[in-house]
Amino acid sequence: MRVLVVDDDGITGEMLENSLGRFGYEVTVAADGKEAFDLIRSGLYRLVVCDWEMPEMSGLELCRQVRQRRWSGYIYVIILTGHGGVGNVVCGLDAGADDYLTKPFQPDELGRRLRVGERVLSLEARDLTIFALAKLAESRDIETGVHLERMREYCRILAEEISKCEEYQDVVDGQYVELIYLTSPLHDIGKVGIPDRVLLKPGRLTREEFEIMKQHTVIGGNTLNAAAMAHPEAEYLLMARDIALTHHERFDGKGYPRGLSGEEIPLCGRIVALADVYDALTSKRIYKPEYSHEIAKAIIMDAEGTQFDPAIVSAFLNRELDFLAVRRQFQMRLAAVG
Amino acid sequence: MADPVDMQELVARCMGNVEFAERVLAKFRARLDEDLLELEKAVRAEDAPGIARVAHRIKGAAANVAAHGLRERAAGIEERAAAQALADVTRLIDELRNERLRLRDTSSLVASLVSASSSPPTAG
Numbered sequence: 001m002r003v004l005v006v007d008d009d010g011i012t013g014e015m016l017e018n019s020l021g022r023f024g025y026e027v028t029v030a031a032d033g034k035e036a037f038d039l040i041r042s043g044l045y046r047l048v049v050c051d052w053e054m055p056e057m058s059g060l061e062l063c064r065q066v067r068q069r070r071w072s073g074y075i076y077v078i079i080l081t082g083h084g085g086v087g088n089v090v091c092g093l094d095a096g097a098d099d100y101l102t103k104p105f106q107p108d109e110l111g112r113r114l115r116v117g118e119r120v121l122s123l124e125a126r127d128l129t130i131f132a133l134a135k136l137a138e139s140r141d142i143e144t145g146v147h148l149e150r151m152r153e154y155c156r157i158l159a160e161e162i163s164k165c166e167e168y169q170d171v172v173d174g175q176y177v178e179l180i181y182l183t184s185p186l187h188d189i190g191k192v193g194i195p196d197r198v199l200l201k202p203g204r205l206t207r208e209e210f211e212i213m214k215q216h217t218v219i220g221g222n223t224l225n226a227a228a229m230a231h232p233e234a235e236y237l238l239m240a241r242d243i244a245l246t247h248h249e250r251f252d253g254k255g256y257p258r259g260l261s262g263e264e265i266p267l268c269g270r271i272v273a274l275a276d277v278y279d280a281l282t283s284k285r286i287y288k289p290e291y292s293h294e295i296a297k298a299i300i301m302d303a304e305g306t307q308f309d310p311a312i313v314s315a316f317l318n319r320e321l322d323f324l325a326v327r328r329q330f331q332m333r334l335a336a337v338g
Numbered sequence: 339m340a341d342p343v344d345m346q347e348l349v350a351r352c353m354g355n356v357e358f359a360e361r362v363l364a365k366f367r368a369r370l371d372e373d374l375l376e377l378e379k380a381v382r383a384e385d386a387p388g389i390a391r392v393a394h395r396i397k398g399a400a401a402n403v404a405a406h407g408l409r410e411r412a413a414g415i416e417e418r419a420a421a422q423a424l425a426d427v428t429r430l431i432d433e434l435r436n437e438r439l440r441l442r443d444t445s446s447l448v449a450s451l452v453s454a455s456s457s458p459p460t461a462g
Contacts, residue, residue, distance in 0.1 A: 008395075009369075009395060009398060009399050010365070010369075011362055011365050011366055011369060011399050011402065011403070012398060012399060012402050014362065014365075015351060015352065015362060015402055018352060018353060018355065018358055019352075019353055022353045051398070053391065053394055053395070053398075081398070081402065082394055082397050082398040103398045103401045103402055104351065104352070104401035104402045104404065105351070105396075107350075107351060107353060206352070324440065
């Protein structure tokens with residue numbers, strides 16, 4: 001991986017190049033913030049080790065300028081400076097640095113700090129990859145638009161609300177909320193395995209075709225399960241698998257593919273089930289018009305305890321204004337795009 | 339009196355490459371001579387921000403090459419210049435020059451390090 005070292009002291013630059021090169025990094029040295037900024041604009045550098053005091057543009061000014069712009073990916077910046085003390089550290093982090101080290105640098109420590117930076121960058125790459133994968137699967141469907149974007153917002157709202165319930169306090173925390181936001185767009189990923197004649201059929205599906213369509217839950221679940229087994233440390237894959245497999249289960253056991261009921265259905269599946277249906281109801285589809293929030297709410301309330309978990313319906317009712325706000329926000333965004 | 343450069347620390351920072359450490363030291367000496375001239379010029383002009391800037395640069399480079407005596411004196415000059423208290427700075431610059439003289443020949447330090455690393459371990 002490339003690292004951009006920014007230091008006006010050529011000797012320090014050379015020593016950093018030597019150390020980081022031994023750790024396997026491809027190092028480029030810039031002599032000041034301005035030169036570094038131009039190099040960062042090339043898009044080649046996402047890890048930066050930067051001095052504070054430099055001519056032309058200081059390290060802090062570089063941090064500020066980097067944070068003010070939108071980049072294709074996050075830029076991770078470590079300040080490496082002779083300015084010690086808590087006040088200076090706070091100042092550096094306030095300017096937008098991710099980490100702060102004082103000179104003289106210790107190669108082992110700096111190497112490990114850069115690994116932390118790599119981990120942060122890989123998380124961003126993971127999130128983007130997951131969403132891109134979900135969008136790719138969705139692109140085969142007739143109903144595209146911003147369904148996934150809206151749905152993950154609804155899921156986040158429901159999970160946040162559920163976290164307040166005493167019953168779920170130990171299960172649903174901030175990490176859970178972020179995971180469901182991350183993985184819920186994968187709920188229909190199994191549709192990539194459904195033949196076009198079924199997936200894209202404009203009219204009503206026959207019984208046999210519907211049986212084929214139902215298989216998208218199993219295809220998605222099995223695919224994500226294989227990935228989860230290969231990477232057991234990746235917790236998000238387990239949640240993604242559960243969501244793909246169970247988001248069409250019903251609370252009364254009449255759903256598919258396995259007819260699970262009540263709490264046999266993982267919580268994430270129960271949350272996504274409601275979010276998915278709410279978005280389908282309030283969106284225009286080939287076979288139905290766009291229903292108002294009030295109609296959708298009435299349908300959901302009517303299905304409380306049968307299709308939906310009463311606890312999730314209750315969370316929906318507590319946060320319906322937030323659902324409306326999300327819907328409006330995306331309507332405005334679509335109107336602005338034209 | 340402590341060695342002007344902690345060679346073990348410097349070589350460790352150079353990932354065990356003694357030749358590279360020697361090259362770095364040679365460059366540091368040359369750069370320090372330029373910085374000392376610039377520092378004295380700034381003192382003559384009573385340019386406190388300029389003194390602080392050069393002293394800070396010397397401090398950072400000295401820290402990286404493990405020249406601790408130099409680093410401490412440069413840090414003292416930087417602090418005084420930042421506080422606009424220049425009365426004591428000339429004395430510290432003299433001390434800095436003395437430290438520089440001690441850096442004239444570090445080949446004995448390098449040689450001792452090389453022989454220490456290549457000699458067989460002692461019994462017991």
